[in-house]
Amino acid sequence: MIKRLGRSYKAFEDYFCGGLVFIGLSLIMLNVILRYFFNQSRSILDEFSTYFMIWGTLAGTAVALRDDHHIKVDMLFIRLPIKLQRWVSVIAHIIGIFFGLFYTFYGSQLVGRYYTSGQVSTDSSFPLWIVYLIMPVSGLMFIFRILTKLYLLFKNGGADWHRANSGEV
Amino acid sequence: METAILFTLFIVLFLINVPIAISLALAAIIVLGIDGQFTMYMVAQRMFASLLSNTLMAIPAFVFAGVLMSYGGISKYLIAALKAWFGHLPGGLAVVTIMACAIFAAISGSSPATAAAIGSIMMPTLIEGGYDKKYAMGLIAAAGTLGILIPPSVPMVVFGVTAEESIGKLFMAGLLPGLFLTLILIVTSVVYAKAKGFGRSERASWNTRWRTTIKALPGAFLPVFILGTIYLGVVTPTEAATLSVFYTLIVSTLIYKEFKLKDVRTVFRESINISSMIFLIIAAAQVFALFLTANQVPNQISMWIADHHLSKYAFFFATNLMFFVMGTFLEAVSIILITLPLLLPIIHALHIDLIHFAVVMTVNMELAMITPPVGLNLFVVSAMAKERVESVVKGVAPFLVIMILGLITFIFWPGISLYIPRVLMQ
Amino acid sequence: GSSTNTSGTDNKPIIIKFSHVVAESTPKHQAALKFKELLEKNSNGKFQVQVFPSSQLYGDKEEMEALQANNVQFIAPLSNKVVSFSKSFQISDLPFLFQDEKSAYSFYIGENGQKLLKSLEPKGILGVAWWLNAQKVFTNSKRPITKPEDFKGLKFRTQSGGLLDDQFKALGAGSQTIAWGDTYQALQNGTVDGQENTLNNIDTAKLDEVQKYLTISNHGRNDYVVLTNSKFWNSLSPEDQKLINDAMKQATDYEIKLAGELDRKSLENLQNRGKIKINTLSDSQKEEFKKVLQPVYDKYVDLIGKEYIEAAKNSK
Numbered sequence: 044m045i046k047r048l049g050r051s052y053k054a055f056e057d058y059f060c061g062g063l064v065f066i067g068l069s070l071i072m073l074n075v076i077l078r079y080f081f082n083q084s085r086s087i088l089d090e091f092s093t094y095f096m097i098w099g100t101l102a103g104t105a106v107a108l109r110d111d112h113h114i115k116v117d118m119l120f121i122r123l124p125i126k127l128q129r130w131v132s133v134i135a136h137i138i139g140i141f142f143g144l145f146y147t148f149y150g151s152q153l154v155g156r157y158y159t160s161g162q163v164s165t166d167s168s169f170p171l172w173i174v175y176l177i178m179p180v181s182g183l184m185f186i187f188r189i190l191t192k193l194y195l196l197f198k199n200g201g202a203d204w205h206r207a208n209s210g211e212v
Numbered sequence: 213m214e215t216a217i218l219f220t221l222f223i224v225l226f227l228i229n230v231p232i233a234i235s236l237a238l239a240a241i242i243v244l245g246i247d248g249q250f251t252m253y254m255v256a257q258r259m260f261a262s263l264l265s266n267t268l269m270a271i272p273a274f275v276f277a278g279v280l281m282s283y284g285g286i287s288k289y290l291i292a293a294l295k296a297w298f299g300h301l302p303g304g305l306a307v308v309t310i311m312a313c314a315i316f317a318a319i320s321g322s323s324p325a326t327a328a329a330i331g332s333i334m335m336p337t338l339i340e341g342g343y344d345k346k347y348a349m350g351l352i353a354a355a356g357t358l359g360i361l362i363p364p365s366v367p368m369v370v371f372g373v374t375a376e377e378s379i380g381k382l383f384m385a386g387l388l389p390g391l392f393l394t395l396i397l398i399v400t401s402v403v404y405a406k407a408k409g410f411g412r413s414e415r416a417s418w419n420t421r422w423r424t425t426i427k428a429l430p431g432a433f434l435p436v437f438i439l440g441t442i443y444l445g446v447v448t449p450t451e452a453a454t455l456s457v458f459y460t461l462i463v464s465t466l467i468y469k470e471f472k473l474k475d476v477r478t479v480f481r482e483s484i485n486i487s488s489m490i491f492l493i494i495a496a497a498q499v500f501a502l503f504l505t506a507n508q509v510p511n512q513i514s515m516w517i518a519d520h521h522l523s524k525y526a527f528f529f530a531t532n533l534m535f536f537v538m539g540t541f542l543e544a545v546s547i548i549l550i551t552l553p554l555l556l557p558i559i560h561a562l563h564i565d566l567i568h569f570a571v572v573m574t575v576n577m578e579l580a581m582i583t584p585p586v587g588l589n590l591f592v593v594s595a596m597a598k599e600r601v602e603s604v605v606k607g608v609a610p611f612l613v614i615m616i617l618g619l620i621t622f623i624f625w626p627g628i629s630l631y632i633p634r635v636l637m638q
Numbered sequence: 639g640s641s642t643n644t645s646g647t648d649n650k651p652i653i654i655k656f657s658h659v660v661a662e663s664t665p666k667h668q669a670a671l672k673f674k675e676l677l678e679k680n681s682n683g684k685f686q687v688q689v690f691p692s693s694q695l696y697g698d699k700e701e702m703e704a705l706q707a708n709n710v711q712f713i714a715p716l717s718n719k720v721v722s723f724s725k726s727f728q729i730s731d732l733p734f735l736f737q738d739e740k741s742a743y744s745f746y747i748g749e750n751g752q753k754l755l756k757s758l759e760p761k762g763i764l765g766v767a768w769w770l771n772a773q774k775v776f777t778n779s780k781r782p783i784t785k786p787e788d789f790k791g792l793k794f795r796t797q798s799g800g801l802l803d804d805q806f807k808a809l810g811a812g813s814q815t816i817a818w819g820d821t822y823q824a825l826q827n828g829t830v831d832g833q834e835n836t837l838n839n840i841d842t843a844k845l846d847e848v849q850k851y852l853t854i855s856n857h858g859r860n861d862y863v864v865l866t867n868s869k870f871w872n873s874l875s876p877e878d879q880k881l882i883n884d885a886m887k888q889a890t891d892y893e894i895k896l897a898g899e900l901d902r903k904s905l906e907n908l909q910n911r912g913k914i915k916i917n918t919l920s921d922s923q924k925e926e927f928k929k930v931l932q933p934v935y936d937k938y939v940d941l942i943g944k945e946y947i948e949a950a951k952n953s954k
C-alpha cells in the first residue's frame with residue numbers, strides 16, 4: 044500500500060514538473076505561430092511561458108534530489124570509511140532540510156506579502172502571490188524528498204544504505 | 213571578513229557532500245543572517261527573480277530537445293550515417309565519435325548531454341573496433357565538451373544574461389573556435405589511432421552510405437535550422453530552442469517512429485533532472501552574488517586591479533588560472549555566476565572584448581567538465597562505461613593537454629572568436 | 639560590512655544604498671552620484687551613499703521588493719515599472735497625453751504629480767522625485783509615419799506589454815516584447831519592422847543603421863521616479879530628512895539638465911549621420927492620432943484615474 048502510494052507520488056512528481064515545463068514550451072511555440080502566421084503575438088504568453096517553466100523546474104528540484112542529480116563534491120567524502128560516510132551523509136541531509144525549511148518559510152512569507160500588497164505583474168496584471176505560490180509548494184516537495192532519503196539512511200540501522208553505497212560507482 | 217566567512221562556509225558545506233547549489237545558498241543565507249540588517253525573505257525573492265527571464269528559458273528548452281533526441285532516434289541515425297562514410301578510415305571510429313559530438317553539440321547546449329547521447333552508442337562501437345577502453349572513455353569525455361562551445365550553449369546563455377550581452381552574438385562567436393577544436397581533436401585522434409593500430413569498421417557500400425544519409429537527414433537538418441533561425445534573428449534563442457523541441461518531437465514520432473507514448477515520462481524526468489539542477493544552481497549562485505555586490509566586493513577588486521596596473525594578458529593569465537582551479541571542483545554555471553559580476557568592471561576597464569572573453573571562459577568551462585574531482589563529463593562516462601572516475605581521468609589526460617593548447621590559441625587569437633559576430637552583426 | 643545603520647549614533651555613518659539598472663554614463667547615474675556628493679558633504683559624513691549601477695545589486699524585477707524590504711534605500715525605476723503597485727503610473731505611456739516636455743515637467747512638480755508620488759505610501763514606498771528622461775519617438779524600416787494608417791500591418795518591438803500592446807493594436811500594428819539587447823538584431827533581420835524609444839537609445843544603439851524612418855512623435859515619455867521606503871524614511875530625524883530632500887532637489891535639477899542635453903545631442907548625432915529620414919509630427923497630425931487612439935484612453939481612464947489624465951492633458 045505504502046509502496047504503491049510511493050510509486051504514484053513519484054509518477055505525480057515526474058508528470059507534474061515535466062508537464063508544467065512542457066506547457067511553458069507550448070506557450071512559446073504558440074506565440075511564435077501567432078507572430079508568423081497571424082502577425083500578432085501576446086506578451087502575456089511570454090510571461091506565462093516563463094512562469095510555467097519556472098514552476099516546473101522549481102518543483103523539479105525535488106525530482107533532481109530524488110534521482111541524485113544535484114551536483115556534489117565527493118573528493119573528501121569518498122575517502123572516508125563507509126561508516127563515517129553514512130554519518131556525514133546524515134549531517135548533509137539535515138543541512139539540506141534546513142535549507143528546505145528556510146526556502147519554504149521565506150517563500151510563504153513572500154507569498155503573504157504579495158497577497159497583502161496586491162502587487163501584480165507588469166505585463167498582464169496577474170496577481171504575483173499566485174506566481175510565487177510555487178516557492179512554498181516546491182519547498183514542501185523538496186523537504187519531503189530529503190526526509191525520505193534521510194529515512195533510508197536510518198532504515199534497518201542503515202543496512203540498506205550500506206548495501207546501496209558500498210559498491211564503486 | 214564576512215566575505216572570508218562566506219567562502220569558508222561554502223567550502224566546508226560542499227566538502228561534507230552537501231549539493232553545490234545548497235552550499236552556495238546556505239553560505240550566503242548564513243552570512244546575510246549574521247549581518248542582521250538584511251531582510252531575509254528577499255533571499256527567496258532573489259532566488260525566484262534570478263530565474264525570471266525569457267532568455268534563461270532557453271536552458272530547459274535546449275535540455276528538453278537534447279533528451280528527446282536521444283530517445284527519438286536522431287542521434288542513432290546520425291551516427292549510422294557518419295560511420296558509413298568514415299568508419300573504415302584509420303582512426304575512423306574516433307573521427308565518427310568526434311563529428312557526432314560536434315553535430316550533436318550544435319543542437320544541445322550541454323556537454324554532459326552530448327557525451328551521454330553520443331557516448332552511449334559510440335562507446336561499445338569503439339571497443340568492438342579494438343580501441344583501448346581508456347582511450348575511448350577519454351575521447352568521449354573530451355569530444356562531449358564541445359557541447360558548450362559549439363552553439364547553442366547553456367553557459368553562454370548564463371554569460372549573456374549576466375553580462376547583458378547578446379546571446380546570438382555569443383553563440384556565433386563560439387562556432388569557429390568550436391570547429392577549430394573539433395578539427396584539432398580529429399587530427400590528433402587519427403594520428404594516435406594510427407600509431408596504436410586501432411581497428412576500423414568495414415567499408416560501407418555506396419548504397420548503405422546514401423541510405424543512411426537520407427535516413428539521418430531530418431535530424432542532421434536540426435543544427436542548420438537552430439543556428440539559422442538564431443543567426444537570422446527571426447526568433448530569439450529561447451524560441452529557437454522551443455522550435456527544436458517540437459521539430460524533434462515531430463521527426464521522432466512521425467518520421468522515425470522511435471518515440472512512443474511510454475517514453476514521455478522518461479523524457480520528462482530526464483529533462484527535469486538536468487534543468488532543475490541547473491536552475492537551482494543559478495538561483496543559489498545569485499544569492500551568493502547578491503552578498504558579494506551588496507558588500508561592494510567587485511568594486512574593491514576593480515580598485516585593487518587598477519592600483520596594480522594589471523596588463524591585459526596578466527589578467528587573462530590570472531583569470532584562466534582561477535577558472536581552472538575553480539573548474540576542478542565547480543561546474544560551469546556556478547563559476548560564471550560567482551566570478552563574472554566581479555570581473556565585468558575589470559574587463560571593461562582593460563578594454564577586453566567581452567565576446568572574446570566569453571569564448572575563452574567557455575573553453576575553460578569545457579576543461580572544468582573533464583578535470584577531477586568534479587567533472588560532469590567524467591561522471592557521465594564513468595557511469596556509462598562502469599569504470600572508476602580515476603580511469604576516465606587517465607584516458608582524458610592527453611585530450612586535456614590538447615584542449616589547453618586550444619585555449620591558449622583562442623586567448624592570443626581573438627580573431628577566431630570575433631570573425632563571425634563581426635561579419636554577421638555589421 | 640553590509641550593515642545599514644539607521645540610527646547614525648556613535649559616529650557610524652548612516653549607509654544609504656542607491657540601486658538602479660542603467661549604465662554609469664547615463665544622466666541617472668550621474669545624478670545619483672551628485673546626490674551622493676551633496677548629501678555626504680552637507681551632512682559632514684553622517685550619511686554615506688553607495689550607488690550601485692547596471693543592476694549590479696538588484697535588477698528590474700526585484701528592486702521594488704528590495705526597497706520595501708529596506709535592503710536598499712533608494713531606487714530610480716522607469717515610472718511605468720511602478721505599475722505593478724499602482725496602475726496610475728502608466729500615465730507616461732498613454733499616447734499623446736502630454737503636449738511636450740514642459741507640460742510633463744509641470745504635471746510632475748504640480749499637485750497631481752506629487753499626489754501620485756505619495757500614493758504608494760500604503761505599500762511602504764515613498765516617491766521622492768520625478769527624474770525626467772526623454773520623449774519617445776517611433777522608428778521603422780517601411781515608411782515615414784505621418785498619419786495613423788501608416789502603422790497598418792507593421793510589427794513593433796515594445797519594452798513591455800499591456801498598454802503599449804493596446805497602443806499598437808489601436809493603430810493596427812502588431813507588437814512584440816523583445817529584450818533591449820536583442821532589438822538591433824530583431825530590427826536588422828525584420829523580426830519586427832519598428833520600435834519606439836528615446837532618441838538617446840536609438841543613437842547609442844545605432845538603430846539608424848537598421849531603420850529607415852524616424853518620426854518625432856513625442857507620443858509618450860520614459861521618465862524615472864525616485865523612490866525610498868517609509869521604514870528608512872521614518873527612522874530619520876526631520877533634520878536628516880531635510881538634508882536628503884535638499885540634496886535630492888539639486889540632484890533632480892542636475893538630472894533634468896543632463897537628460898535634456900543628451901536628448902538634443904542624440905538628435906544632432908542622428909541628423910549628422912544622415913542614415914535615417916526624420917520627420918516631426920505636427921499638432922494637427924497628432925490630433926488624428928489621438929482620435930484613433932481613443933479606445934486606449936477609454937480602456938485606461940479608470941485604471942489610471944480620470945483626475946490624473948485631465949490634469950496631464952491640461953498641463954502647460
Ligand code: NA
Nearest residue numbers: 317359362364
Ligand atoms: Na552546443
Ligand code: NA
Nearest residue numbers: 539540580586
Ligand atoms: Na572539473
